[in-house]
Amino acid sequence: MNRFDTRARRMSKDYAYLELKQKIICGDLEPDQIVREENLAALLEISRTPLREAIQRLEIEEFLIRQRNGRLKVASVTKQEVKEIFQIRSMLEGFIAREAAINAKEEDIQHLTAMLEKLRQSFKLGHRQDFVSYGFEFHDYLSEMSGLKTFEKILNILKDHALRYCRFVSKYGDWDVKADEEHSLILQKIAEKNPDAAEKAMQVHILRSLSTSIQRIEEIESDRKG
Template sequence: MSMMQNRCLTKDIAYSQIKQKITYGELKPDQVVREEQLSKMLRISRTPLRHAVQMLEMEEFLVRQPNGRLKVASITKEEVEEIFMIRSMLEGNIANKAAKTATKHDIALLTEMLEKLRQSFRLGYIQEFVSYGNEFHDYLAEISGLKTSVKLLSMIKDHANRYCHFVSMYGKWNDQADEEHHLILQSIKSKDGASAERAMKNHILSSLNDVIKRLEDKERSEKGRV
């Protein structure tokens, strides 16, 4: 492997690892981060790290402050509302199309995914619950065949996941999530695209309410400690 190829690979690995640490809350919102600390943490040189940081700045996971220092992007109600509203429209359209294209095999796989989702929720395995939820949504996107909608969705997916993991860190998901997924699947089984779209939009907006509630709870808690 050439030096250039090795540098590109290292840059991509650093990018993925830092984004994961932000998404899962290991690097917390508004936390100041220094390139030398990231370099030591990831055991990589500064050059590929700078490329990774630039990519994360472009995607607004990291923010460059006026003094030149880096910090992890804030979590705000304004951003989450915008992200989840866009998500509801894109995923609603995806669910509509998936209801018309899903085969018996697809439905069997979706049913299996929801069973894993249900069990993880009952057992309190929150991170697994989020992962299985992503698996369900990703599979719907795959079978929909809507390449443009899926591409647009991928642009906000990591930000949406960050908020989903935020809920897991500061509370738990509403019990309605299980029923919401069930309604989506039932609509797909019935090949009722309009119902699948409506159920998906309601599910995404319900998730939005969960995130906003956690944000407000966290704000009240922080004010109470002042």
């Protein structure tokens, strides 16, 4: 295999990995859905070899689960997993908000204000998935402001799983108006350079997101049983 073939193979397996991961996060491949290699290969228009390498990565990250019978399925969404993810986020991101309040410059506040305006407009217009995307951009920018590189690395491990749950909530219903208000309060406390209040506001926001996610999972479970 020459270097061009190697590069093409690497690109195709990376493409397969990113595409499948995105489809799982966005719910195009639904929780507990059985997936077959031949169908995925046809969907992505790639050969089975790079697809298998992509699948292995997604199994390691627990987006795909190999069952005892050898079949693959999309990972479930569970109350236990979302509790663990969001409780960890509340601790890490609370401290990130604290450090962001200490480090905040005027240009940071202006940038965050513009981001929240986009978030607010998406909320008003009912653009659920845009609301989620802008929310995560807001959180990512606070991570940069904090300068807490190790915190950021740990959060990046959780981020795609957390994003999956947030998109799940948005796919099957709306966030309530308090989600918008919570972001505004976080920014207000950061602008005031009040680290204690910024940390508390972030923790409250993430734990309310956890509560909303659990409620949505319970509603769907109830509907299925009914």
